[in-house]
Amino acid sequence: MKQLAKRVLVLHSSNDMYGASRIVLQVIDILIKAKYEVHVILPYKGVLNKIITDKGASCSIYNLGVFRKIYLNLNGLYNRFLKIKNAKNHISNYIDKHHIDLLYTSTSVIISGGLAAKKSGIPSISHIHEIPTVNKSYEIFIALFVRYFSKKVIVVSNSVAKHWQPYLKKKQLLKVYNGIVFPLTEVSEYTKRKIGQDITVTSIGRLIPGKGHKYFIEAAKELLKLNNQYQFLIVGDTFPGYESYEEELKTLVIENDLHEKIHFLGYRADIEAILAKSDLLFHSSITPDSLPTVLFEAIKMKVPLAATELAGAVEILDNGNCGLLLPLNNAKKVAELINDYIKDENLKISNIEKAIEYTNLHFSPTQFEKNILDIFKITLTSK
Numbered sequence: 585m586k587q588l589a590k591r592v593l594v595l596h597s598s599n600d601m602y603g604a605s606r607i608v609l610q611v612i613d614i615l616i617k618a619k620y621e622v623h624v625i626l627p628y629k630g631v632l633n634k635i636i637t638d639k640g641a642s643c644s645i646y647n648l649g650v651f652r653k654i655y656l657n658l659n660g661l662y663n664r665f666l667k668i669k670n671a672k673n674h675i676s677n678y679i680d681k682h683h684i685d686l687l688y689t690s691t692s693v694i695i696s697g698g699l700a701a702k703k704s705g706i707p708s709i710s711h712i713h714e715i716p717t718v719n720k721s722y723e724i725f726i727a728l729f730v731r732y733f734s735k736k737v738i739v740v741s742n743s744v745a746k747h748w749q750p751y752l753k754k755k756q757l758l759k760v761y762n763g764i765v766f767p768l769t770e771v772s773e774y775t776k777r778k779i780g781q782d783i784t785v786t787s788i789g790r791l792i793p794g795k796g797h798k799y800f801i802e803a804a805k806e807l808l809k810l811n812n813q814y815q816f817l818i819v820g821d822t823f824p825g826y827e828s829y830e831e832e833l834k835t836l837v838i839e840n841d842l843h844e845k846i847h848f849l850g851y852r853a854d855i856e857a858i859l860a861k862s863d864l865l866f867h868s869s870i871t872p873d874s875l876p877t878v879l880f881e882a883i884k885m886k887v888p889l890a891a892t893e894l895a896g897a898v899e900i901l902d903n904g905n906c907g908l909l910l911p912l913n914n915a916k917k918v919a920e921l922i923n924d925y926i927k928d929e930n931l932k933i934s935n936i937e938k939a940i941e942y943t944n945l946h947f948s949p950t951q952f953e954k955n956i957l958d959i960f961k962i963t964l965t966s967k
Contacts, residue, residue, distance in 0.1 A: 591621045592960070593684040594641075595675070595697045597650045598823075599630025601853060602790060603877030604713045607740075607762055608690045609635065611711070614953050615960070616640055623682060625675065631853075646674050649696050653722055654825045671696035672703065679704040686964055689734075692716070692726050698733030707735040707963050715747045715872040715895060717794065727751035735963050738956075741875040743895035758959060763952025764880045764943055782815040783926055786862040786887075788855060788878045789869075791822035791830045796868035796892065799915065801836055803868070804846055806919030814845065819858055821851040859885040864926060867891035870912060875900065879907075880947070883939045888932040890922055906939035 592615055596608045609632070615622050622641035626632060627648045636643040649667030654660065675696055678684070687701040687708040701708035710730050716723040727748060730737055737757045739745045745759045785804070789795045797818060804816045822830045837846045852858060855878075859865065865882040867873070872895035879900045882889055889907030891897035901907040908925045910918045925931065 591685045594624045594688050595694050596690045597693050599626045599632045648694050650693050668696045672699040675700035676703045709736045710734040711738040713874050717871045741896045744874045760955040761947050763949030764947045782813050784862045785864045785866050786817040788819040791820050794871035796870035797833050800868040802915035803918040806916050810923045816846040819849045859887050864888050886936050902942050907935050
C-alpha cells in the first residue's frame with residue numbers, strides 16, 4: 585500500500601508580511617512540523633524568501649499571473665492570459681519534476697495553480713482570505729474557477745463563508761479561523777499611553793481603495809475639529825499598479841492642509857513599536873474585510889480598537905463587545921464616536937480585557953493546526 589503522500593506545493597500571491605502572508609508562514613510551519621516536504625513558489629522576490637528557506641522549505645520565484653481587479657481591461661486581460669498560461673506550464677512541470685502530491689493556494693487570485701493541478705492530476709486546496717467586491721463578473725469568474733479546480737476550499741471567517749458558499753459545492757467549503765500565535769495575557773492595569781501629548785490614531789494596511797484610507801482621512805479632518813491634539817499615522821504600501829492611489833491619498837492630505845497631522849510611514853516591519861505609540865487603531869475598510877489580522881496585533885499590544893462595521897472586523901470585535909464599531913459614509917459621526925471613546929478609559933479597559941479573552945477562546949493556534957492538518961489529510965486520502 586502506498587504511503588500517505590507528503591509533498592506539498594504552496595503558491596502565494598505576494599511577498600510581504602501583511603496578514604495573508606503571516607498565515608501562509610504559519611501553515612508552512614504546521615506542515616513542516618507534521619513531516620510534510622514543503623515547496624513554495626512566490627510571484628517575486630521579497631522578505632519571505634529567506635524566512636521560508638530558513639524554515640526548511642524550498643522556495644522559488646516565478647510570475648504566477650496573479651489576477652487582480654486592476655487587470656479587468658482589454659490589455660490587462662491579454663497580459664494575464666499570457667502570464668497565467670506560462671505559469672500553468674511552469675507549475676505543472678514543477679509538480680511532475682518534484683513528484684508533488686498536493687497543491688495549496690493561498691488567496692483566490694492565483695488561477696494558474698488550479699489549472700496546473702488539474703493538468704498534473706493532483707488535488708488542490710484553496711485558502712481564501714478575501715471577499716471580492718465592486719465587479720460582479722470578476723467575482724463570479726473567480727468563484728466558479730475555485731469551485732471547479734479546488735478539492736477543498738478553506739475560508740477564514742463566517743463573513744467569507746457567507747459570501748462564497750452560494751458558488752461552491754455543499755461539502756467543499758470549510759471555515760477555519762486563523763490561529764493567533766502570539767501569547768495574550770490578562771490586562772492587570774491600563775495606563776494611558778501618552779499623558780499630555782498628542783492622541784495618536786493609527787491605520788495599518790495595504791494602500792488600496794477597499795481599505796478605506798480616504799474615509800480615514802475624512803474622519804481625521806472631523807476629529808481635528810473636535811480636538812487639535814490628534815495626530816494620525818498611515819502605515820503600509822501598495823500593490824504594483826496602485827501607485828496612483830497612494831499619490832491620490834497624499835494629495836488629498838495636502839489639499840486639506842492636514843500634512844502636519846497625518847503622516848504616511850510606508851511599509852514598516854516594526855508594527856509593535858508603532859502600536860506601542862498608538863492610542864487607537866482605526867481599521868477603516870469600506871469594503872468587507874475577511875479577517876483583518878492587524879486587529880489581532882493591536883489586541884496583543886493592548887491598543888484600543890475601532891473598525892467599520894463590516895465582515896471580519898465584526899467577528900473579531902464580537903459585535904462591539906471588544907472594541908468600537910463604526911458606521912460607513914458618515915465621517916462626522918465616526919469622529920464623534922471616536923472622540924467620546926478616547927475619553928472613556930473604563931470602556932477601553934473593559935474592551936481590551938474582553939478582546940484578549942475572546943481571541944484566546946475563538947482563535948486558538950492549536951485548533952488552527954488541527955483543522956489544517958485534518959483538511960490536508962482528508963484531501964490527500966480522497967484524491
